[in-house]
Amino acid sequence: MANITKLPVTIIRGGTSKGVYILEDDLPADKAAWEPLLLRLMGSPDKKQIDLLSHMMSMQKTHPSYAMTGAMCTAAAAVVPGSIVNQVLPKDVDTQFIRIGHPAGILECGVDFTENGACPEIADTFGFRTAIIMEGVATMALSSSAAGALSELFHPAGAGGPRAGSPALAMLPAETVF
DSSP: OTTOOOOOOEEEEETTEEEEEOOGGGSOSSGGGHHHHHHHHTTOSOTTOOSEEOOOEETTEEOSSOOHHHHHHHHHHHTSTTSHHHHHSOTTOOTTSEEEEETTEEEEEEEEEEOOTTSOEEEEEEEEOOOOOOOEEEEEEEEETTTTEEEEEEEEESTTSOOTTOHHHHTSOTTOBO
16 A cells, blocks of 8 residues: 555536546656556556547437447548558557447457558458347247147347246246247
8 A cells, every 4th residue: 555646536427427637736747657647546557447538429429339330430430541540559559459348348440451651451340249139029929839829939138138047947848849
């Protein structure tokens, strides 16, 4: 705990965003010490650290998530000299693994490219994402040769739905046809 630095700050919230404000007089006299101090204040280094912070707009409002198509475009722009993304992205970032922070979390994407003078030759962009595709209730018609009847199974879909070996599926005869 000997590495703790006390620093008076003001945190101001506006909408869903927060800003940390510090008076210059409260920072160390040596300006070279500012960057490491401010990075620690923001939680860096951290395994959840991002390379870029971005928001997508929809209907003149900030969208609550970040579309994969937007991530592909962002990844491509990362290697185009002079683009805004290229200018703000740290130069030591591995463009095969760019972490975009957005309102709903972190989206990982990348780009395969070849240097080709002023304009890179982009071969591929890609992303890594997990998402719940559907929430709600799914209805499945079941035919059981043992019962000789058609019945329906209702279960929640999405993250909470039954998986192989779950009690909801274990109640069905083995010869049930979906």
